[in-house]
Amino acid sequence: xxxxxxxxxxxxxxxxxxxxxxxxxxxxxxxxxxxxxxxxxxxxxxxxxxxxxxxxxxxxxxxxxxxxxxxxxxxxxxxxxxxxxxxxxxxxxxxxxxxxxxxxxxxxxxxxxxxxxxxxxxxxxxxxxxxxxxxxxxxxxxxxxxxxxxxxxxxxxxxxxxxxxxxxxxxxxxxxxxxxxxxxxxxxxxxxxxxxxxxxxxxxxxxxxxxxxxxxxxxxxxxxxx
Amino acid sequence: xxxxxxxxxxxxxxxxxxxxxxxxxxxxxxxxxxxxxxxxxxxxxxxxxxxxxxxxxxxxxxxxxxxxxxxxxxxxxxxxxxxxxxxxxxxxxxxxxxxxxxxxxxxxxxxxxxxxxxxxxxxxxxxxxxxxxxxxxxxxxxxxxxxxxxxxxxxxxxxxxxxxxxxxxxxxxxxxxxxxxxxxxxxxxxxxxxxxxxxxxxxxxxxxxxxxxxxxxxxxxxxxxxxxxxxxxxxxxxxxxxxxxxxxxxxxxxxxxx
Numbered sequence: 001x002x003x004x005x006x007x008x009x010x011x012x013x014x015x016x017x018x019x020x021x022x023x024x025x026x027x028x029x030x031x032x033x034x035x036x037x038x039x040x041x042x043x044x045x046x047x048x049x050x051x052x053x054x055x056x057x058x059x060x061x062x063x064x065x066x067x068x069x070x071x072x073x074x075x076x077x078x079x080x081x082x083x084x085x086x087x088x089x090x091x092x093x094x095x096x097x098x099x100x101x102x103x104x105x106x107x108x109x110x111x112x113x114x115x116x117x118x119x120x121x122x123x124x125x126x127x128x129x130x131x132x133x134x135x136x137x138x139x140x141x142x143x144x145x146x147x148x149x150x151x152x153x154x155x156x157x158x159x160x161x162x163x164x165x166x167x168x169x170x171x172x173x174x175x176x177x178x179x180x181x182x183x184x185x186x187x188x189x190x191x192x193x194x195x196x197x198x199x200x201x202x203x204x205x206x207x208x209x210x211x212x213x214x215x216x217x218x219x220x221x222x223x224x225x226x
Numbered sequence: 227x228x229x230x231x232x233x234x235x236x237x238x239x240x241x242x243x244x245x246x247x248x249x250x251x252x253x254x255x256x257x258x259x260x261x262x263x264x265x266x267x268x269x270x271x272x273x274x275x276x277x278x279x280x281x282x283x284x285x286x287x288x289x290x291x292x293x294x295x296x297x298x299x300x301x302x303x304x305x306x307x308x309x310x311x312x313x314x315x316x317x318x319x320x321x322x323x324x325x326x327x328x329x330x331x332x333x334x335x336x337x338x339x340x341x342x343x344x345x346x347x348x349x350x351x352x353x354x355x356x357x358x359x360x361x362x363x364x365x366x367x368x369x370x371x372x373x374x375x376x377x378x379x380x381x382x383x384x385x386x387x388x389x390x391x392x393x394x395x396x397x398x399x400x401x402x403x404x405x406x407x408x409x410x411x412x413x414x415x416x417x418x419x420x421x422x423x424x425x426x427x428x429x430x431x432x433x434x435x436x437x438x439x440x441x442x443x444x445x446x447x448x449x450x451x452x453x454x455x456x457x458x459x460x461x462x463x464x465x466x467x468x469x470x471x472x473x474x475x476x477x478x479x480x481x482x483x484x
Contacts, residue, residue, distance in 0.1 A: 017320055
């Protein structure tokens with residue numbers, strides 16, 4: 001069984017379950033949209049949003065929704081003991097991690113597809129001015145956040161304090177990704193867009209992703225064995 | 227079935243495992259011979275599940291040696307997992323998947339073994355082939371879990387309390403499947419709280435308590451040992467001792483929490 005096939009099978013399993021239940025997708029989307037609407041009520045006065053708020057609000061919505069999605073996804077795994085069952089098969093363990101990571105990333109990308117037009121509209125933010133750069137920042141930031149989140153959520157799946165421990169562990173470690181994501185997006189929202197600064201943050205995000213994903217692939221098996 | 231390199235399917239020597247202050251496994255030795263059904267018995271918290279998880283390669287021991295099918299987890303994990311079947315305790319699998327989807331998923335991880343359809347027929351779940359796991363009864367879920375452990379055509383099968391919570395009919399169906407597997411010359415390591423189950427299925431058993439093995443032998447030998455000890459009668463009934471009498475005599479009457 002190849003690494004890629006195993007990761008695909010784990011992703012397909014999660015996708016099949018989500019298509020049948022819609023549970024995590026709808027919860028995540030509803031939460032993310034509510035988050036942006038509440039910020040819109042608070043920060044838009046007489047049709048004028050607070051300057052530069054769009055980038056921060058977009059990332060807050062993505063991160064909170066990500067935390068919710070991670071918690072819900074692994075709660076389902078805990079209930080079904082599915083992760084443990086998968087770990088007992090001959091499937092490469094790192095591939096199980098990659099399959100779970102891809103599922104979380106797909107979920108967050110779906111949320112971002114809804115959030116970006118909402119934030120652009122409600123906060124009068126020119127998010128579509130540099131669509132490729134924005135996609136790169138959001139995509140890389142999402143991978144960085146989800147790579148650490150998937151590792152910790154899997155590690156905490158049998159812990160009674162997982163709901164408390166996940167954000168306590170996740171947010172401090174992903175601070176570099178959060179800062180790079182927010183500042184990179186802010187650079188794109190300036191008029192005119194500050195492309196060199198955005199590119200700098202993109203390269204930093206690439207570096208963070210390489211480090212986080214490599215560490216997660218390396219530590220997943222030993223962490224799941226204890 | 228692939229060739230078993232040794233007459234011992236599982237060898238455990240001086241195994242130790244602690245969780246902070248709690249000693250879960252305290253220097254146990256075990257040997258499961260190829261082709262036998264071996265029962266690991268004990269009250270809650272005796273260390274059975276930890277022992278089995280170490281043997282399954284799911285938990286690292288603090289000390290001791292584990293040799294499964296002549297191989298060690300440190301050097302041969304990938305090859306070993308291809309040859310083991312593991313049924314989890316109270317496994318519930320993914321509720322939203324169907325029986326055939328679940329088996330397709332698990333079958334795809336193994337390089338050999340029967341088709342999902344053949345395993346479904348073996349555990350008599352043909353009518354539930356396209357039913358979601360959530361709609362299955364307790365007995366059907368246990369048979370599905372057993373089917374998942376059989377999809378790789380294993381040489382050694384780990385069964386962790388395979389009939390807990392089942393009604394008598396469902397329990398006997400699972401017993402029949404286990405006996406059929408053993409008749410095919412495969413090896414089984416079974417943990418159970420049911421002494422009747424161990425007496426019926428197991429060639430040999432080991433009774434654990436407080437992380438140690440306190441008795442081992444065939445159910446018949448253990449029962450005869452108890453009879454020879456001549457425990458005082460508490461009631462006058464015309465019956466012989468059972469494995470349950472052995473278990474209670476060795477581990478006491480008091481209740482245990484997990």
